[in-house]
Amino acid sequence: MEFLAQVINGLQLGLVYALIALGYTMVYGIVRLINFAHGDIFMVGAFVGYFGFTSWGLPFPLAILTAMVVCSILGVTIERVAYKPLRYAPKIAALISAFGMSLFLEYFCSLKFVFGPNFRVVKRPFEEIHWNLGGLTITNIQVMIFIVVVVMLIILQYLIFRTKIGMAMRSVSMDHNTARLMGVNVDNTISVTFAIGSAFAAVGGVLYAVAYPQIYPFMGIMPGLKAFTAAVLGGIGIIPGAVLGALIMGQVETMTSAYLSSQLRDAIAFSILILVLLIRPTGILGRTETEKV
Amino acid sequence: MSSVLLEVKDLEVFYGSIQALQGISFVVHEGEIVTLIGANGAGKSTTMRAISGLIPVKRGEIIYKGQRLNKMPAHKIVRMGISHVPEGRQIFPNLTVMENLLMGAYTRTDKKEIEDSVGMVMERFPRLKERSAQLAGTLSGGEQQMLAMGRGLMGKPNLLILDEPSMGLSPLLVEEIFEIIKTINRQGTTVLLVEQNAYMALQVAHRAYVLETGRIVLSGNTAELQNDPRVRSAYLGEIA
Numbered sequence: 169m170e171f172l173a174q175v176i177n178g179l180q181l182g183l184v185y186a187l188i189a190l191g192y193t194m195v196y197g198i199v200r201l202i203n204f205a206h207g208d209i210f211m212v213g214a215f216v217g218y219f220g221f222t223s224w225g226l227p228f229p230l231a232i233l234t235a236m237v238v239c240s241i242l243g244v245t246i247e248r249v250a251y252k253p254l255r256y257a258p259k260i261a262a263l264i265s266a267f268g269m270s271l272f273l274e275y276f277c278s279l280k281f282v283f284g285p286n287f288r289v290v291k292r293p294f295e296e297i298h299w300n301l302g303g304l305t306i307t308n309i310q311v312m313i314f315i316v317v318v319v320m321l322i323i324l325q326y327l328i329f330r331t332k333i334g335m336a337m338r339s340v341s342m343d344h345n346t347a348r349l350m351g352v353n354v355d356n357t358i359s360v361t362f363a364i365g366s367a368f369a370a371v372g373g374v375l376y377a378v379a380y381p382q383i384y385p386f387m388g389i390m391p392g393l394k395a396f397t398a399a400v401l402g403g404i405g406i407i408p409g410a411v412l413g414a415l416i417m418g419q420v421e422t423m424t425s426a427y428l429s430s431q432l433r434d435a436i437a438f439s440i441l442i443l444v445l446l447i448r449p450t451g452i453l454g455r456t457e458t459e460k461v
Numbered sequence: 462m463s464s465v466l467l468e469v470k471d472l473e474v475f476y477g478s479i480q481a482l483q484g485i486s487f488v489v490h491e492g493e494i495v496t497l498i499g500a501n502g503a504g505k506s507t508t509m510r511a512i513s514g515l516i517p518v519k520r521g522e523i524i525y526k527g528q529r530l531n532k533m534p535a536h537k538i539v540r541m542g543i544s545h546v547p548e549g550r551q552i553f554p555n556l557t558v559m560e561n562l563l564m565g566a567y568t569r570t571d572k573k574e575i576e577d578s579v580g581m582v583m584e585r586f587p588r589l590k591e592r593s594a595q596l597a598g599t600l601s602g603g604e605q606q607m608l609a610m611g612r613g614l615m616g617k618p619n620l621l622i623l624d625e626p627s628m629g630l631s632p633l634l635v636e637e638i639f640e641i642i643k644t645i646n647r648q649g650t651t652v653l654l655v656e657q658n659a660y661m662a663l664q665v666a667h668r669a670y671v672l673e674t675g676r677i678v679l680s681g682n683t684a685e686l687q688n689d690p691r692v693r694s695a696y697l698g699e700i701a
């Protein structure tokens with residue numbers, strides 16, 4: 169029972185990581201760039217959601233929606249300002265720009281007139297309820313996270329494989345110029361990708377704030393890096409890979425804390441990143457392909 | 462001949478500091494098949510990329526249906542009725558054959574008409590029909606070329622630009638592809654054809670331009686060019 173409870177804790181964490189990891193992988197797929205500011209978009213999502221259901225008095229679903237909209241706009245703006253001018257420049261330029269953007273968001277949000285530098289304890293929009301299922305305890309928060317993430321994944325699957333914009337996204341991820349020759353507006357398609365990825369991170373942020381009720385401007389760094397690791401583990405650029413990697417990362421992290429030591433948690437998570445990069449850089453679901461430039 | 466569909470005037474294109482086109486001029490009339498022939502690196506593909514908006518024009522003019530294309534982004538040029546089937550096929554390997562064809566109709570909105578076009582393309586290239594649910598990356602080279610052409614036709618172009626459609630194909634398939642080009646043209650599509658296979662190109666086209674290191678050095682009706690000693694020695698492999 170204790171073990172099963174840990175599996176469920178790991179699932180909860182993994183599902184939140186999945187929402188973040190998807191953004192890394194989608195953005196990588198379409199512009200071959202690691203958006204290091206993605207974890208900070210997650211942080212902004214957590215704050216906006218928090219303000220939504222506390223100060224602004226919004227119903228919880230509306231607070232999530234607000235966070236999604238704000239983060240989409242933020243994500244698209246970041247792309248236009250920091251990445252688009254460097255799109256066809258050497259990769260390292262955009263990577264440095266991404267680091268700069270990440271630091272900017274963290275320190276800007278730490279300013280007094282923005283979010284302020286301090287930790288805030290999140291007052292949940294609803295009471296936590298524990299259900300006892302024959303010795304196993306499940307909370308309403310876990311159930312909510314499960315449902316929200318599964319619904320989001322189904323929506324994403326539909327969007328990418330059943331809609332015209334999804335097909336455009338897939339074509340751009342294979343070849344910008346040929347997509348242009350088909351009449352695809354590549355810039356807009358990239359913007360849409362950033363918008364979707366950021367909206368997913370926003371949902372992740374709000375759920376994270378409710379599940380682990382403490383937020384601060386640097387809260388995006390660790391989950392961001394873990395989700396990045398998850399995306400690499402699953403195979404960067406591959407959408408199901410991001411989910412798979414995230415679920416594994418959630419389990420590894422939870423099990424390490426439970427049965428080894430919570431101090432080892434991060435070290436083990438990042439050892440996975442290094443191991444994957446050394447042994448199988450294309451990730452679990454990745455095919456070995458030479459990188460296109 | 463009838464009215465001018467495409468006019469290229471003194472076109473200059475650079476890759477960084479390298480000048481690939483040194484000011485080339487040519488016209489394509491409505492209903493024609495015009496071919497651009499020339500050796501490797503002459504600037505044929507560059508010319509095509511400039512027309513469809515993939516690379517910026519440094520100097521000169523590209524005028525299509527009376528409109529200047531110079532500054533127009535590629536995705537808008539497609540909407541003017543130009544389909545460019547690029548060199549090396551460039552099909553989308555992780556999309557199915559059917560999805561590749563639908564990408565060709567990306568600018569169109571009428572579902573019914575798109576379905577009709579799919580039907581027509583499948584009829585013209587029966588092999589695509591059998592493989593419509595297969596990932597395009599798993600097709601053979603010849604099949605990929607057919608898919609690339611089919612995808613180009615899905616846009617219902619007025620001007621079809623084909624960059625080396627015969628590259629890497631068996632002689633039999635080359636014949637087939639050129640037959641199809643002739644049919645497409647007879648049915649009303651103007652064709653701008655780039656070829657290394659000068660022999661075949663001169664057979665199907667009405668007029669030809671010969672490109673050498675970014676300059677047009679010869680032009681004329683294909684019937685005349687086929688007998689031009691310079692063309693015969695340089696491009697038809699004849700010892701002069």
Ligand SMILES: Nc1ncnc2c1ncn2[C@@H]1O[C@H](COP(=O)(O)OP(=O)(O)OP(=O)(O)O)[C@@H](O)[C@H]1O
Pocket residue numbers: 476479481499500501502503504505506507508548657
């Ligand atoms: N992306 C590029 N960057 C730099 N130079 C380029 C690029 N593409 C083409 N070139 C140069 O421009 C010139 C013209 O190339 P282009 O591809 O237009 O030739 P081509 O006539 O199509 O040749 P081929 O028959 O081999 O396809 C060549 O000297 C080539 O090296």
Ligand SMILES: [Mg+2]
Pocket residue numbers: 505506507548624
């Ligand atoms: Mg070429």
